Amino acid sequence: MIRRAHELKEEKVTGFKGGQGEVTILHILEEGKNEFNGKGRLYARFILKPGTSIGLHQHSGDFEAYYILKGQGLVNDNGTETLVKAGDMVLTKNGESHAITNNGDEDLEYMALILYV
Secondary structure, rough: OOOHHHOOOOEEEEEEHHOOEEEEEEEEOOOOOOOOOOOEEEEEEEOEEEEEEOEEEEEOOEEEEEEEOOOOOEEEEHHHOEEEEEEOEEEOOOEEEEEOOOOOOEEEEEEEEEEEE
């Protein structure tokens, strides 16, 4: 299967997980199309404009990995705030919490993958 760039589902969410601003999500795989074979629910590119954030939330029954492609952000990793930039990876395991804020001057772009435990 090949899905062309213009065929990818784009979603815009305001106040994602209680965060600020509008987050753009470009879905690479779609759960509703059974593309995860029951093993996950998200593989997507996220774009956060400066000042935009995803609110603090806990993972239960799954885990999430971020791979930062562009820009910089401030990650709340279980209560510890850390700066991240292009090339960094963030792993939030089952039962852990995280949030991310674009605190830079350019778009923050990253890949996100959520798989079930």
